[in-house]
Amino acid sequence: QQQVKQSPQSLIVQKGGISIINCAYENTAFDYFPWYQQFPGKGPALLIAIRPDVSEKKEGRFTISFNKSAKQFSLHIMDSQPGDSATYFCAASIKGGTASKLTFGTGTRLQVTL
């Protein structure tokens, strides 16, 4: 099973609030979990990534939490800003793959209001 399930589909957060996006997977062969951020009219760009041997990774206001036993991972955006308004995709790739063949979630459209 290659699927990565992402929720919610859309999210509205006030400026300064915490945005939380969740993803779940079934394939235990996945061993690399990046998050991509996409602004309207642009291609996705890597935001932050984690490996399953780490439970949490933080970069500035962005944190990935990883629960290997539950096969779930989430993105937390602290002190959300209007400039964070974008679509966020979780993704996963298989260990030892012949290329960086990512399986993407369906995306979450985040809107941060003033």
Added chain:
Amino acid sequence: NAGVTQTPKFRILKIGQSMTLQCTQDMNHNYMYWYRQDPGMGLKLIYYSVGAGITDKGEVPNGYNVSRSTTEDFPLRLELAAPSQTSVYFCASSWGTGETGELFFGEGSRLTVL
């Protein structure tokens, strides 16, 4: 650096017409990919290449063809356009795989088949 460049940005095709989406990268990446993005569906891998002369199918290859004659270029060919191919197409490249496999995306090509 230009990164990954896609042309055209927009195109309208009639059913049964053919066309080629162009993609070129100037980062000397060996790996290149074509994804399609549909609303609420995330990104799906169409084809990928691990180097010049080597291509392979992704998750949704039907109706498409690719070639990789140089490291820089990875065109995507639609032979007989169908309404189901209406989508936004993204070309991407990466230096490696897994943790070294950050995808660098172009800005996309929006294709409408009528």
